Amino acid sequence: NQARQKQQLKHQEKSQATSIFSGQNGAPRQVAIVPLSDNIDTSNVIRSLNESVDVSDDVSVDRQIRVRVDRFKQNVTYIPARYDLLHALDVCRVADFVVLVLPTDVEVAEEGEILLRSIESQGISNVLVVAQGLDQLNPPKKRPQVISSLKSYINHFFPTIEKVLSLDSRQESSNVVRSLCTATPKGIRWRDDRSWMLIQDVNWPEIQGDTIDGVVVTGVVRGKGLKADRIVHIPGWG
Incomplete structure (x- = not known):
């Protein structure tokens, strides 16, 4: 009986946390797209995510992009960050989810590492990690090794990350959108107070x-x- 009460309480808390996003006119889930290299194309990141769930809205790198994801009955606002410390901090400050975009052809530079540590220190909500440009790596058998290396790298900062997803895969991009639309944002205490x-x-x-x-x-x-x-x-x- 006590276990059932705990389960009901947990379900109630989750329902309250996500009720603001419910319905056609629900609040959008705010998603920061944060590049960790200067050669990351954030507009292509958003385009890949949209196309994976059959959304065809125009994408601009210098403004918020609000889309309706009918597959999951959710509104999503993508907020692209520049490869700039202060801009990335500002964007992450208002995000329910932060999507970190790793390069596959170069290592993350010191600037990217400082950016990572800074947004982590500021306080961060749910984090997802993706890789851009994996399909351009040759030979193909090298790709799993690169993904494994990227996961090992990001786990230094976020140990709970279980997988680095490839934006070149429609299925994996769709899985990213699924997580964005179905997960409960854990929030940031100093912000939500x-x-x-x-x-x-x-x-x-x-x-x-x-x-x-x-x-x-x-x-x-x-x-x-x-x-x-x-x-x-x-x-x-x-």
């Missing part, structure tokens, strides 16, 4: 004189409830 929001749109009013007021920012409030009479901080603006 307050209200926070990823801004999806900004509407500026018509400027009259020197004063600008009434700017409208749109997004889904996450974490704690947002009180309308509290001061809100928008990074970079005040």
